[in-house]
Amino acid sequence: MSFNKLTLKFLRYLLIGVLVVLAGFPVYWMAATALSLNSELYGTGQVVWPQPQNFPELMLELGQVPIGLWLFNTLLIAAGGTVLSLTLGSLAGYALSRFRFHGKGVVGFLLFMTQVVPEALILVPLYAMFITFGLLNSLTGLVLANVGFSLPVACFVLKGAMDAVPYEIEESAIIDNCPRFSVLTMIILPLIMPSIAAAAVVAFFAGWNEFLFASTFLMDRGNWPASVGLASFVGQYETPMSAVMGAALVFSLPAIVFFLLIQRKIVAGLTAGAVKG
Amino acid sequence: MPALTFTNVSKTFGDNTVINAFSADIHDGEFLVLLGPSGCGKSTLLRMIAGLSDITSGDLLFNGDIANDWEPKKRGVAFVFQTYALYPHMTVRENIAFPLIMDAFRKWYHLPIVNIVARHRLMRRPDIAERTLRIAQQLELESLLDRRPASLSGGQRQRVALARALVRNPSLYLLDEPLSNLDAKLRTQMRSEISALHHKVGKTFVYVTHDQVEAMTMASRIIVMNKGIVQQVDTPDEIYDRPANTFVARFVGSPPMNLIAASVGDKGLKLSGKLAVEHGTALPSQREVTFGIRPEKLSLHAAGEGRLPARVTVVERLGAETVIGCRLLTGEDDQSGRLLETDLVFVRVSGNPKMQIGEPCSLDYRAEDVLWFDVDTGQRLS
Numbered sequence: 001m002s003f004n005k006l007t008l009k010f011l012r013y014l015l016i017g018v019l020v021v022l023a024g025f026p027v028y029w030m031a032a033t034a035l036s037l038n039s040e041l042y043g044t045g046q047v048v049w050p051q052p053q054n055f056p057e058l059m060l061e062l063g064q065v066p067i068g069l070w071l072f073n074t075l076l077i078a079a080g081g082t083v084l085s086l087t088l089g090s091l092a093g094y095a096l097s098r099f100r101f102h103g104k105g106v107v108g109f110l111l112f113m114t115q116v117v118p119e120a121l122i123l124v125p126l127y128a129m130f131i132t133f134g135l136l137n138s139l140t141g142l143v144l145a146n147v148g149f150s151l152p153v154a155c156f157v158l159k160g161a162m163d164a165v166p167y168e169i170e171e172s173a174i175i176d177n178c179p180r181f182s183v184l185t186m187i188i189l190p191l192i193m194p195s196i197a198a199a200a201v202v203a204f205f206a207g208w209n210e211f212l213f214a215s216t217f218l219m220d221r222g223n224w225p226a227s228v229g230l231a232s233f234v235g236q237y238e239t240p241m242s243a244v245m246g247a248a249l250v251f252s253l254p255a256i257v258f259f260l261l262i263q264r265k266i267v268a269g270l271t272a273g274a275v276k277g
Numbered sequence: 278m279p280a281l282t283f284t285n286v287s288k289t290f291g292d293n294t295v296i297n298a299f300s301a302d303i304h305d306g307e308f309l310v311l312l313g314p315s316g317c318g319k320s321t322l323l324r325m326i327a328g329l330s331d332i333t334s335g336d337l338l339f340n341g342d343i344a345n346d347w348e349p350k351k352r353g354v355a356f357v358f359q360t361y362a363l364y365p366h367m368t369v370r371e372n373i374a375f376p377l378i379m380d381a382f383r384k385w386y387h388l389p390i391v392n393i394v395a396r397h398r399l400m401r402r403p404d405i406a407e408r409t410l411r412i413a414q415q416l417e418l419e420s421l422l423d424r425r426p427a428s429l430s431g432g433q434r435q436r437v438a439l440a441r442a443l444v445r446n447p448s449l450y451l452l453d454e455p456l457s458n459l460d461a462k463l464r465t466q467m468r469s470e471i472s473a474l475h476h477k478v479g480k481t482f483v484y485v486t487h488d489q490v491e492a493m494t495m496a497s498r499i500i501v502m503n504k505g506i507v508q509q510v511d512t513p514d515e516i517y518d519r520p521a522n523t524f525v526a527r528f529v530g531s532p533p534m535n536l537i538a539a540s541v542g543d544k545g546l547k548l549s550g551k552l553a554v555e556h557g558t559a560l561p562s563q564r565e566v567t568f569g570i571r572p573e574k575l576s577l578h579a580a581g582e583g584r585l586p587a588r589v590t591v592v593e594r595l596g597a598e599t600v601i602g603c604r605l606l607t608g609e610d611d612q613s614g615r616l617l618e619t620d621l622v623f624v625r626v627s628g629n630p631k632m633q634i635g636e637p638c639s640l641d642y643r644a645e646d647v648l649w650f651d652v653d654t655g656q657r658l659s
């Protein structure tokens with residue numbers, strides 16, 4: 001290997017190293033803070049290194065809140081929103097991609113508008129609607145509200161992917177006696193797996209991180225997702241910083257696992273070889 | 278009753294008329310070849326038969342019933358797409374078995390998740406597995422059964438597409454250039470496989486190609502098209518021996534039929550305006566005509582022995598036969614030795630007659646082998 005190549009390689013690793021540090025530092029700091037004592041944080045100053053000996057203290061603090069239940073609620077909200085967005089999004093995306101119908105442009109425009117309107121703006125009208133429909137204080141209502149925002153994204157992502165699937169594959173399936181609905185489920189959807197995975201990530205994290213709707217619509221402490229629960233640590237007079245960070249760490253782990261599971265699906269190239277050229 | 282009837286079928290995309298008042302009958306059990314240059318609307322016609330494209334105007338009849346609006350399913354056709362259209366996420370085996378599996382599906386098998394299990398079970402059903410394997414063997418695909426289309430060569434993909442269509446038992450087979458990507462040997466072999474299958478099943482085949490060898494060898498009848506207009510519908514022999522117009526004459530046959538401008542006067546026939554020829558039999562009544570003769574109907578002679586003096590310009594040795602391109606010597610500019618290869622007259626002779634480029638020679642013909650065409654319309658004069 002020539003000197004130049006070595007230098008290039010070194011520089012490349014250096015750059016990657018810098019990026020890893022930049023991305024990893026907040027996580028590290030979260031862990032370090034979680035394992036600090038509040039007396040240090042608000043008095044003597046934080047120790048830079050994690051202090052594992054403080055782990056029991058952290059557990060004790062976290063034990064005072066139903067963090068397991070909150071996480072479970074978050075999971076329900078995120079998973080429910082993902083399933084609903086993907087199901088409806090693939091149906092709507094297919095219609096937008098393949099069929100010509102009256103009002104197609106309007107539908108596309110309205111879907112786009114949902115992304116333009118800020119959530120805070122429709123909070124109050126939505127609240128009023130939820131009272132009417134009896135959806136207040138229920139996870140179902142919250143999932144529906146979230147899907148209102150993640151469905152259009154899923155729909156656009158999936159429509160774009162379906163546009164790239166050659167018509168002839170579909171026509172070939174129709175000739176082979178495959179009904180429309182099965183063309184979608186057996187032929188199109190498997191072909192756009194990478195985009196489905198991408199849409200799933202968007203929908204899942206939208207639900208996982210959502211705070212505004214959850215904190216407004218859910219009054220029962222038992223219904224709270226972790227995002228609202230976390231915020232409840234912040235008191236008027238004191239904030240147990242290490243507990244917040246500890247809870248935040250627990251809160252991020254399932255999300256990281258979900259992402260790692262699905263990220264390998266986000267690889268393109270499945271359509272290669274379907275048609276000539 | 279014909280299996281398929283077209284009455285004035287037209288297809289337009291925007292202002293672009295792709296098929297123009299197409300009328301033809303396709304008989305039950307025949308092997309019909311659609312022959313025409315690229316872009317003349319062959320695939321479009323096939324897609325209309327399959328129900329994949331709407332018919333802009335006119336009627337398409339299946340066994341006497343107007344079928345313009347029938348769903349593809351109701352038509353019961355098998356289709357080989359020009360672009361193959363394989364399912365990329367399925368193995369070759371699953372691709373080939375897919376139509377069989379769909380035929381075996383009950384309604385509720387189509388439910389999500391259920392369909393995965395159902396497909397899996399049906400793949401193992403002995404009759405389906407056996408039929409898949411047999412067609413794969415026939416098309417030399419057994420060793421590829423567990424691969425995916427992306428890892429196959431163009432010719433292999435094409436054979437999978439063919440297998441997927443032939444595995445079924447439809448009443449009508451539509452094949453869009455199914456052999457275009459195969460090498461010469463495999464193509465010959467597949468040609469006879471398809472012909473054999475046609476004889477065995479006795480179903481109607483509509484076969485698109487622009488390869489005239491395929492058309493001549495396989496067809497019971499050929500439809501020659503150009504720019505969306507039917508030029509001639511006839512048996513291969515008729516198409517070859519009695520082309521309806523100059524387009525068909527030049528499109529079918531390689532090298533194409535020689536077409537020479539001719540004028541008929543009081544003193545007899547003149548070719549290329551000047552070369553007077555003693556024709557013998559009766560001449561057409563029109564003054565300006567086109568004189569057409571197949572290259573193999575011309576005979577090559579030493580200079581002075583034939584009626585048409587000429588000079589050798591091109592020699593193509595094909596092994597068993599030789600194609601010689603000559604320029605007729607019409608009196609003027611004989612010596613100029615133009616390099617332009619237009620207006621060449623081609624002669625096909627067997628063996629290798631050791632001709633040199635530039636050598637003078639002469640050609641001769643039998644009067645009954647000549648076809649006359651109208652100069653303006655290009656139609657053959659009877």
Ligand SMILES: Nc1ncnc2c1ncn2[C@@H]1O[C@H](COP(=O)(O)OP(=O)(O)OP(=O)(O)O)[C@@H](O)[C@H]1O
Pocket residue numbers: 290293295313314315316317318319320321322359487
């Ligand atoms: N969806 C479409 N929209 C607009 N024009 C089209 C469409 N499909 C085909 N055409 C046009 O119709 C004409 C005929 O196309 P077609 O595919 O039938 O040709 P073909 O005879 O099959 O040619 P080839 O031998 O190259 O396959 C072409 O000029 C093409 O540009």
Ligand SMILES: [Mg+2]
Pocket residue numbers: 319320321359453
């Ligand atoms: Mg075509």
